[in-house]
Amino acid sequence: MTKSLTLSNGINVSVIQPESNCRKFMLYFHGGGFVYGSKNDLPNALIQIFLEAGYNILAVDYPLAPNHSLRKILAINVQTFDELKDLLIQESPFSFCGRSAGGYAILSLTQHLLQKNARLPERLVSFYGYYNLEFLTNRSNDLPLPIHEEQIQNINQTLPVYDDPLLQRSLLYFYGIQQKKLPEFYQIKNNDFKNFAIEPHTLKQFPRTFCTASTTDKEVPFKYSKSLKRLLADCKFLPVYDLEHDFLKQPENDQVKDILRQLQIWLRKEQ
Numbered sequence: 001m002t003k004s005l006t007l008s009n010g011i012n013v014s015v016i017q018p019e020s021n022c023r024k025f026m027l028y029f030h031g032g033g034f035v036y037g038s039k040n041d042l043p044n045a046l047i048q049i050f051l052e053a054g055y056n057i058l059a060v061d062y063p064l065a066p067n068h069s070l071r072k073i074l075a076i077n078v079q080t081f082d083e084l085k086d087l088l089i090q091e092s093p094f095s096f097c098g099r100s101a102g103g104y105a106i107l108s109l110t111q112h113l114l115q116k117n118a119r120l121p122e123r124l125v126s127f128y129g130y131y132n133l134e135f136l137t138n139r140s141n142d143l144p145l146p147i148h149e150e151q152i153q154n155i156n157q158t159l160p161v162y163d164d165p166l167l168q169r170s171l172l173y174f175y176g177i178q179q180k181k182l183p184e185f186y187q188i189k190n191n192d193f194k195n196f197a198i199e200p201h202t203l204k205q206f207p208r209t210f211c212t213a214s215t216t217d218k219e220v221p222f223k224y225s226k227s228l229k230r231l232l233a234d235c236k237f238l239p240v241y242d243l244e245h246d247f248l249k250q251p252e253n254d255q256v257k258d259i260l261r262q263l264q265i266w267l268r269k270e271q
Helices: 044-052 070-089 101-115 170-178 182-186 190-196 222-231 254-268
Strands: 002-006 012-016 025-029 056-060 094-099 123-127 208-214 235-240
Touching (some): 025 070, 025 101, 094 101, 170 182, 222 235
Parallel strands (some): 094 123, 208 235
8 A cells, every 4th residue: 555645844755555564664765866866766576575575665755956955955864764753663673775866865864873873774775876976076978969058948956846756857967967067966065075975984883784786887886886795794785787777677687686586585584
């Protein structure tokens, strides 16, 4: 069963419940470089894995850049979690899942909880995420066709926006990559990147993590996911080979099927 919940900060949450009356939760943050995307992009295969593992899924929206700074986006994510904890999670077990930018969002939120000496998630599930922003300034531009400024002029870049269900803002995101404007979209300067980095000594204190990425990822360097195996105390890292960045869009691919199978086994382990 799926229902919609609107929080006091204006964030909309899709609550997907298993048939059994389970009291544990999986909070999901979508990808899209913090510029586009929607909570409703969670693949059906992943939904079924979480439901079968007994999770209530909480898929959340968050503010999008450049309409909001990255600092504001991360602060709203904290507000969202705090309210969901008060309303639904309470003392129940909870875990986080993030995809690309959502992978960074869950690491940032975990860092916040650690700094506040608050209860941490039991598990983290990261699909092609990252833990600092250094790659933004030297990311290669592999777009087949250039995107010109006039093509993005009709995209709202000033008024508050929290969801992009039709992924119409993806053009703005790829323009930001092409023109190396993502730091500007996030309203951060190069010398401020260190304030958005999650340091190795902090990552060592994180809960058990499932992490995966493609060796040929052209959006987020593969080294980020691979290095989590070394940086985290308990990390199951599984690579895929020669697939695109967001390989969850290929659920029929044999490698993707195997990753989802391995995730299913990992979620059931030591429950």
